[in-house]
Amino acid sequence: EPEVTQTPSHQVTQMGQEVILRCVPISNHLYFYWYRQILGQKVEFLVSFYNNEISEKSEIFDDQFSVERPDGSNFTLKIRSTKLEDSAMYFCASSEVRLAGVETQYFGPGTRLLVL
């Protein structure tokens, strides 16, 4: 069964450093998403991406964040200058179609980011 993969599984970084989280969505999917989940808290939407551009983003997704699809398979989330409060699990998801009904978003296993 096809699945979303994410690397690295864990990332430790110093405050102020840049990190890039990588995702390989399911190959025939067209919509890509990033979510984060701070430990013990709810999942929060960050951004959705379609046709090589951002389609929606949340208030959390400020100027320190950016997303890119550098090639035909990878989808990346860059955090330019990490803050302590960026420590969280970051989930990538992809879906075949726009979520307007019962289409499923498939989630990757997540990258646990720890900012020291």
Add this chain to the structure above:
Amino acid sequence: RKEVEQDPGPFNVPEGATVAFNCTYSNSASQSFFWYRQDCRKEPKLLMSVYSSGNEDGRFTAQLNRASQYISLLIRDSKLSDSATYLCVVVDSNYQLIWGAGTKLIIKP
């Protein structure tokens, strides 16, 4: 008022029992509704969609009450492997997934 609200639990339930939990949402224009399950430190996985007429998938039954703005999940004949956090997800008019904080379920032998 939170957009999507769930009782955090934990619900401690003996194996074989029936358990139900609700989720309330604040936006009456919400489009679609889902239950996801999340095991500790794992990614959310879709459990089932929630249809207006209610739907059943094996031991799981989901219902939607638009008038009162809540959805429910019923688990019959609970199994140890049902232990997880159950996340209520509401899709708003911008197609964004709005997540509840989850209800923790512990099934005891």
